[in-house]
Amino acid sequence: MAGALQVSVISPEQVLYEGTATSVTAPAFDGELGILPLHAPLMTLLGTGTLRVESSEGLKRFHVAGGFLQVVDDTVRVVTEEASLVG
Amino acid sequence: MAKGRELKGRIKSVENTRKITRTMEMVAASKMKRATDRVAAARPYALALGDVLARLVRPDIAERFPLLRQPATTTRVALVLLTANRGLCGAFNTNLIREARARIAELEAKGATVELHVVGKKGIGFFKYLGRNLASERIDITDRPSAADAASLIDGLTDRFAKGDLDAVYVTYAKFKSALSTPPSTEQVVPVVPPATQGTPRDFLLSPNADVIVEALLPAYVRNMVYRALVETVAGEQSARRTAMKNATDNASDMLTLLKRTYNSARQAQITQEIAEIVGGASALQG
Numbered sequence: 001m002a003g004a005l006q007v008s009v010i011s012p013e014q015v016l017y018e019g020t021a022t023s024v025t026a027p028a029f030d031g032e033l034g035i036l037p038l039h040a041p042l043m044t045l046l047g048t049g050t051l052r053v054e055s056s057e058g059l060k061r062f063h064v065a066g067g068f069l070q071v072v073d074d075t076v077r078v079v080t081e082e083a084s085l086v087g
Numbered sequence: 088m089a090k091g092r093e094l095k096g097r098i099k100s101v102e103n104t105r106k107i108t109r110t111m112e113m114v115a116a117s118k119m120k121r122a123t124d125r126v127a128a129a130r131p132y133a134l135a136l137g138d139v140l141a142r143l144v145r146p147d148i149a150e151r152f153p154l155l156r157q158p159a160t161t162t163r164v165a166l167v168l169l170t171a172n173r174g175l176c177g178a179f180n181t182n183l184i185r186e187a188r189a190r191i192a193e194l195e196a197k198g199a200t201v202e203l204h205v206v207g208k209k210g211i212g213f214f215k216y217l218g219r220n221l222a223s224e225r226i227d228i229t230d231r232p233s234a235a236d237a238a239s240l241i242d243g244l245t246d247r248f249a250k251g252d253l254d255a256v257y258v259t260y261a262k263f264k265s266a267l268s269t270p271p272s273t274e275q276v277v278p279v280v281p282p283a284t285q286g287t288p289r290d291f292l293l294s295p296n297a298d299v300i301v302e303a304l305l306p307a308y309v310r311n312m313v314y315r316a317l318v319e320t321v322a323g324e325q326s327a328r329r330t331a332m333k334n335a336t337d338n339a340s341d342m343l344t345l346l347k348r349t350y351n352s353a354r355q356a357q358i359t360q361e362i363a364e365i366v367g368g369a370s371a372l373q374g
Contacts, residue, residue, distance in 0.1 A: 010135055012234040012314050014128040029295065043139065044294040045303055067307070068300060070139060072289060079135045081234060081307055 003037050006075045007053055009062055011083040016062060021055040024076050026069050033069070035076055042071040046080060061086040091357065094350040098343060105339035111175065112332035118230060119266065119325035125231070125318045126263050133315055136308050137282040142289075143297050143304075144281040151298065153249035154279050154305045161254040164199045165222070165244050166190060166273075169260040169316060170210030171324040172226055177334075179261065179269075179327035180209040183320075186271035187259045199254075206240065206317075230321055237314035241276065245309055248277045260316035261323030267330075269323030276312050279305055 007024055009017040024035040027049025035042075048065040067080025149155040168187040170180045187210070191201050202222040205211050211224045228236050247253045255275060262272040293300060 008131070010132045012129060012132045012237075012311055013125070015131050040292055041289050042292040042294070043143075043300060044292075045300055066303070068139065068304065070135075070291075072291075077135055079132060079139070081310070 003074055005035065005037055007055075007078070008076070009051065009053070009064075009078045009080075009083060011080055016083050016085060017053060017060060019055060021053045021076070023054045024078075025052040025054075026078065027051065027064065028069070035069075035071055037074050039071050039074070041073075042069070044069050046078070050086065051078060051083075091350060091353050094346060094353065098346050098350065101339050101342050101346065105336055105343070108332045108335040108339060112329055112336055115176075115325045115329040115332060119322060119329055122230070122318065122322035122325050123263070123266070126315075126322050129311075129315050129318055133311055136304060136311055140279075140301070140304060140308055141282045142291070143293075143301050148298065148301070152301060152305060154245065154277055154309065155281070157278050158251075158254040161194075161197070162199050163253050164194050164201050165204060165247075165253050165256045166194075166201055167204045167240065167244070167256065167258045167276075167313075168206065168210050169258065169320040170205065170207030171320075172208045172228075173324075174209060175331060176324055176328035177331035179324055179331075180207075180213075183259060183261060183271045184210055184213050186273060190257065190259060190273050204240075204244070228317065230325075232314065232317035232321060234310065234314050237310050237317055240317075241310060241313040242306075245277055245306060253277075258313060258316050260320045261327075263319035263322045263326075266326045269319075269326060274312065274316070276309055279308060 004020040004022060005024060007017060007019060007021045008015060022037075026033050026035065026044075027047050029045040029047045032049075033044065046064055046067050046069055049063075051062040051064045053060045053062070062078075063082075063084050063086050064078065064080045065082040067078065067083075070077045070079070144155065149157075166187060168183065170183050174180065187203075191203070194201050203214065203219065204223045204225075205214060205221050206225045206228055208226050211221065211226065214221055225240065228240075241256070244253065244256045248256060256277045257273050258276050259271060259273045261269045263269050
């Protein structure tokens with residue numbers, strides 16, 4: 001499989017996650033959205049739900065509400081006003 | 088040895104004061120560390136948000152968003168002044184208040200009516216003393232401002248701007264350039280001035296579309312500007328307090344050296360005098 005994703009999950013108060021991942025599943029405003037490496041540049045609004053970041057160290061879940069997700073050159077940026085690590 | 092006892096009392100009192108200022112210095116230093124960490128932690132969010140808005144906002148779409156609309160005339164303005172709740176931090180609050188007053192004078196000279204919103208006991212106290220009406224006052228924002236604090240502070244004002252009740256909103260705060268430089272500054276919050284585009288433009292898949300994204304992100308951008316102002320002001324306050332308390336501690340040390348020297352020379356003079364008296368008395372008896 002082509003490279004890995006560089007993922008960062010950013011809230012106003014802190015950077016919750018920064019690292020590589022094999023896939024990201026995000027709650028977009030109109031439903032779940034999966035991101036794999038080599039995704040086309042994308043910018044989308046997020047709804048409320050669970051963001052899942054799958055990496056070699058396992059699965060990380062975040063609760064997010066609002067904000068947006070941006071994908072450029074295998075860099076995924078999740079920017080949300082409300083985010084917290086689940087579990 | 089009346090003078091000696093008096094000096095001893097003063098030495099004791101200066102020592103006690105120095106203990107207090109030194110403690111406050113250390114407390115402020117550790118609070119400042121945490122506050123600057125928060126300033127640094129807030130940066131990625133601001134950059135990410137600014138970057139996206141810079142890519143999406145074009146002059147031609149500005150007209151469609153209330154928060155980007157540039158009013159033809161600026162006659163009703165709101166100024167939000169952030170100050171500290173506590174003193175003992177040198178000229179920190181004074182500088183912020185002076186900056187705010189300069190801005191108010193400047194805006195009023197242009198014929199605008201300025202409504203003043205003040206955060207922090209020190210600013211509120213000052214403007215109450217001047218007899219100026221405050222549109223709102225808040226003292227509940229702590230040393231650890233949250234994004235929710237920023238939202239509760241600015242959302243009402245942005246709504247009123249969107250409705251056309253206000254023509255501009257400014258925030259006066261202490262910009263945290265470094266621990267030693269926290270100049271007071273005033274920034275325009277709305278109408279939003281989109282950051283300049285950097286980096287290569289890319290074609291993005293936009294979902295749902297640019298308008299909706301910009302619509303959703305503009306309020307977040309505004310709130311984040313205010314949040315940043317809040318955390319920077321807290322960091323500035325703590326660094327100002329640390330500097331002020333460090334100076335106070337240094338001054339107390341200087342004063343102590345001087346007092347101890349005076350005390351010792353007084354003590355020596357007393358001993359010398361007593362010896363001279365004894366010798367004098369003895370020789371008088373012999374004579």
